[in-house]
Amino acid sequence: MTKLSVNINKIATLRNARGGDTPNLIQFAKDAQEFGAQGITIHPRPDERHVRYQDAHDLKTEVYTEYNIEGNPIPKFIDLVSVIKPDQVTLVPDAEDAITSNAGWDCVKHHSFLRETIDEFQKQGIRTSIFLDPSLHQVEAAKATGTDRIELYTESFAHNYAIGNSAAIKPYTDCAVLAHELGMGINAGHDLSLNNIKFFKQNIPNLLEVSIGHALISESLYLGVENVINMYLNRLES
Template identity: 65%
Template sequence: MAILSVNVNKIATLRNSRGGDVPNLLKVAIDLEAFGAQGITIHPRPDERHIRYQDARDLKKVVQTELNIEGNPIESFIKLVDEVQPAQVTLVPDGPDALTSNAGWDTIKHKDFLTKIVKHFKDQGIRTSIFVDPTIEMIEGAAQTGVDRIELYTEDFASLYDTDRDKAIAPYITAAKKATELGIGINAGHDLSLENIKFFSEQIPGLLEVSIGHALISESLYLGLENVVNMYKSRLA
């Protein structure tokens, strides 16, 4: 069974829109774990438009499951991860002004850079993951960096799911099999939802973790956080 890590960026976005502390990010994270979430994911960006760097420090003190920090490994991000020491760091190649993550790493072009960053974090005992598109070349490139896991970028799957789910899932199955063959753990995230998560998790061999934020928070507006967390977990079982 893959574990569910809830991305709380959208909670931070809502909080920041009024300039106060409602909703309280730490309380939401604590409640999500009480509801059954098995991890908390954050993706701080340099402009701190949703998750602030201080949020990472504060969450480290209260998260009882696994804290996963995603981001582009620029100098300030590296320093933050070094300080916070999360259970997992996920390297994502988004630019500072990106609205959301929109592509995986070119693990061949950036092999030397990624190898250096992966070693830096692994030397501290932090599990490392690289955000990648579902292609054999990128999986093989990731393996050469010494990374522990990959996170499959699933927007293409989600976009095609309603029209041809078998075609949508095919490259992800191939990528997952290659990762397993190379001894890399498999995470996944981006646009996974209650509608498509069961099919995805059933088809992907060796899936260890999914990170879900936007859809989960949106669905919770109608169904409630506790209910939605457990709906995801039942689909991942």
Template identity: 70%
Template sequence: MTKLSVNINKIATLRNSRGGNVPDVLKVAKDIESFGAQGITIHPRPDERHIRYQDARDLKSVVTTEFNIEGNPIQKFIDLVLEVQPTQVTLVPDSIDAITSNAGWDTITHKTFLKEVIATFKQNGIRTSIFVDADIKMVEGAAETGTDRIELYTESYAEAFSKGQTNGILPFIKAAEAATKSDLGINAGHDLSLENIKHFKENIPNLLEVSIGHALICESLYLGLENVVNMYLNKLR
């Protein structure tokens, strides 16, 4: 079964919009795990507009499944990850002012930098993953950095699927095959939803984990958080 890691950034966005601690990010994380999700993902950004760095510290003692921290490996982020020691760190090349992640790494241009950062995390026993586009060259470049996994950036797949274009999955199948050939684990995320997740899961070989936040939280407004988590789990089996 492909694991479901729920990104709780949007919960923090709602909390921050009003001040105080409602909704309680720590309680929501525990609830999501109790509903059956196999992981919690957070993506702290330098301006802390949703998940705060302190949230990462506080969640460490709360999350009992897989704890995944995503972000651009600036020094502040590196220091946080080394302090918190999550199960997995996912490296994302988003700019400081990015609303959301919008591209994978150029693993060829940034190979030396990525190798150094990944080596540091792995020396501390933290599994590493690199956010990449569905591009065989970028996957092969990722393999040369020493990373454990890649996370396929799935926006283009989701956009094509919403237009009825099921062949949008083809580059992702090829990228996944290249990753498997290079002994890389495969994660995926961005704009995956209840509508498109089953088709993706059924066609991507060796898919270990998906990270889903925005769509899952939006769907939960209508269907309820516990119900939606279980709907995803059923589609991922």
């Protein structure tokens, strides 16, 4: 079964909007796990506009499923991950002023940097994953960095699927097949939703984990968090 990791950044955004502690990020992470989520994902950014670096520390003792911290490996981020030692670190090349992640790594251009960073995390016993566009060339280049997994950046698939272009899944399927052949695990995330997750899962072999935040939280406004988490779990079973 593909694991569901709930990205809780949007809960932090809502909390920060009022300057208090409601909704409580830690309690939400506990509840999400109790409702069936098999992991918690956070993406702290340098300006701490949603998840704060202190949140990352506070969550360490409360995430008993799988703790995934994603972000651009600037020195401050590397230091944070090295102290917390989550189950997984997902490297994302987002600019500091990016609203959200909008591209995967160029693993050829940044080979040396990624190789060095991944090696450091792996020495600490932290599983590594690289955020990647659905390109066979980049999958091959990712393998050369030594990463344990790739995370397929699924915005393009989600956009095309929403307008009826289901053929947009093909490059993702091809990349998943190649990644598995090369011995890398396969994760996926970005704009996956209740509307597209079942189709995506059915067409991506060996999919280990999806990280879903924005859609899941938005859907929960109408349907409730516990209900939505279980709806995702049901779709991921098929």
